[in-house]
Amino acid sequence: MEVLIKALHGQGHSVDVIRTYNSWFVKENSTYYNSITIPNTKGMDEEFVEDMLNKVIDYERGKSYWLSAVWLHLDIIRGIYKTHEMVCQLITNIFESEEILKTLKEKQYDLVLTDPVWGAGILLAHKLKLPMVYNVRWSATGEGHFDIVPSPLSYIPITGSRNTDKMIFFQRVKNVFFYSLMNLLYPNFNIPQYQALCDKYFDPPVRFHELLQGADIWLMRVDFVFEFPRPTMPNVIYIGGFQCKPAKALPHDLETFMQSSGEHGVIIMSLGSFISVLPDEITAEIAAAFARLPQKVIWRYTGKRPSALGNNTLLIDWMPQNDLLGHPKTKVFIAHGGTNGVQEALYHGVPVVGIPLIFDQYDNLLRLQERGGARIITIATLDKNTLHAAIQEVINNASYKQSMQRLSDLHRDTPIKPLDSALFWIEFVMRHKGAAHLRSESYKLPWGFQHFVRSSVNPTTHHMRMMLGSQ
Numbered sequence: 001m002e003v004l005i006k007a008l009h010g011q012g013h014s015v016d017v018i019r020t021y022n023s024w025f026v027k028e029n030s031t032y033y034n035s036i037t038i039p040n041t042k043g044m045d046e047e048f049v050e051d052m053l054n055k056v057i058d059y060e061r062g063k064s065y066w067l068s069a070v071w072l073h074l075d076i077i078r079g080i081y082k083t084h085e086m087v088c089q090l091i092t093n094i095f096e097s098e099e100i101l102k103t104l105k106e107k108q109y110d111l112v113l114t115d116p117v118w119g120a121g122i123l124l125a126h127k128l129k130l131p132m133v134y135n136v137r138w139s140a141t142g143e144g145h146f147d148i149v150p151s152p153l154s155y156i157p158i159t160g161s162r163n164t165d166k167m168i169f170f171q172r173v174k175n176v177f178f179y180s181l182m183n184l185l186y187p188n189f190n191i192p193q194y195q196a197l198c199d200k201y202f203d204p205p206v207r208f209h210e211l212l213q214g215a216d217i218w219l220m221r222v223d224f225v226f227e228f229p230r231p232t233m234p235n236v237i238y239i240g241g242f243q244c245k246p247a248k249a250l251p252h253d254l255e256t257f258m259q260s261s262g263e264h265g266v267i268i269m270s271l272g273s274f275i276s277v278l279p280d281e282i283t284a285e286i287a288a289a290f291a292r293l294p295q296k297v298i299w300r301y302t303g304k305r306p307s308a309l310g311n312n313t314l315l316i317d318w319m320p321q322n323d324l325l326g327h328p329k330t331k332v333f334i335a336h337g338g339t340n341g342v343q344e345a346l347y348h349g350v351p352v353v354g355i356p357l358i359f360d361q362y363d364n365l366l367r368l369q370e371r372g373g374a375r376i377i378t379i380a381t382l383d384k385n386t387l388h389a390a391i392q393e394v395i396n397n398a399s400y401k402q403s404m405q406r407l408s409d410l411h412r413d414t415p416i417k418p419l420d421s422a423l424f425w426i427e428f429v430m431r432h433k434g435a436a437h438l439r440s441e442s443y444k445l446p447w448g449f450q451h452f453v454r455s456s457v458n459p460t461t462h463h464m465r466m467m468l469g470s471q
Contacts, residue, residue: 213443235438242418244347247326337361349408351400372403
């Protein structure tokens with residue numbers, strides 16, 4: 001969201017961000033947006049993510065024998081359910097405050113930009129009768145495509161199935177099973193919370209899933225260099241890699257470190273902003289693998305310094321990841337498989353050694369591996385030998401670099417940059433007060449009798465936005 005906020009600000013737009021008082025990423029003060037902090041509303045924090053991550057690692061490495069895969073997934077779903085409860089409390093506190101609602105209505109916003117993985121922005125857009133644009137990969141019901149476009153299970157893999165788009169019969173059976181599980185869990189765990197708010201605050205009544213499907217534009221954070229080919233819809237705009245940009249010069253100390261690597265080059269490792277600390281036994285194995293390499297290593301890590309750390313490894317709290325990936329000395333990116341990281345690696349043509357941990361990370365890395373640009377190591381098999389062997393393979397086998405460079409060339413060879421496309425369609429919705437002509441009627445198909453409410457928008461001369469950031 002921050003990338004889009006800065007770009008909108010650069011275009012002269014005014015952006016308001018709604019945040020919880022303890023928001024992890026959305027700071028109260030910024031030069032790019034005005035924040036609206038909702039009092040007495042707690043959001044997701046580091047403790048929630050660390051607890052979930054530790055359970056996954058313990059299960060994968062065989063420490064929690066009593067914890068079967070089913071119980072692990074149910075535990076994760078319970079954690080996500082609690083987070084949706086926090087989101088529902090956020091929107092309840094807004095709807096119950098006449099002062100906040102009055103302020104929001106008086107500002108005469110042009111649209112709501114939100115991520116539908118949480119439902120607060122969807123409900124607020126309906127309440128304020130505003131058009132809505134999504135910055136989307138996931139929704140409250142699962143992968144975003146499944147909410148709006150035809151999705152044949154014969155060649156569209158379900159996240160978590162570890163399938164590609166090339167499935168034999170038994171893999172297709174597995175795919176159907178995961179799809180059924182997704183449709184059983186998410187509508188029964190997440191949607192009822194939001195539907196209860198629809199029933200309480202909206203008259204005439206409306207179905208939450210209908211509101212979710214009714215966004216004017218879906219800015220999808222993938223493209224078809226990364227994603228498997230699939231059907232789509234006119235109002236789904238692909239902006240994969242919109243956060244990527246040419247590398248800038250590094251700070252002097254990092255540039256000196258990069259140049260000191262000589263002909264061997266440098267390996268970059270980061271497990272993203274969510275994953276700051278790993279168990280000591282895992283970091284010891286990672287450090288030991290790095291110490292055996294002729295390359296130098298820059299490792300973003302904020303935990304305890306591993307005892308086996310070699311002289312060739314630099315531990316840092318933060319790194320300019322995009323600029324490091326674009327540096328000619330960078331040979332390999334060791335990553336957890338978050339969407340942003342793998343797309344930055346793709347943009348700069350850097351092959352990946354992937355260590356997936358939670359959520360969609362394995363599936364993201366699988367897409368790169370299937371195209372010859374990555375090698376995956378599961379957390380269950382990770383040790384100094386497997387990691388060292390994977391790094392050596394990716395560096396010494398030229399096909400990995402060639403595959404990623406080819407993907408990079410394909411990704412960059414477009415008539416309009418992804419971020420420019422995102423800005424165009426956001427402003428398009430603002431100019432035309434929506435994009436109803438691009439929406440399929442599929443989301444309004446009745447099941448029995450239901451009443452659909454079409455929101456209207458009052459024209460305004462102000463270029464103002466509401467941006468609903470993540471918690």
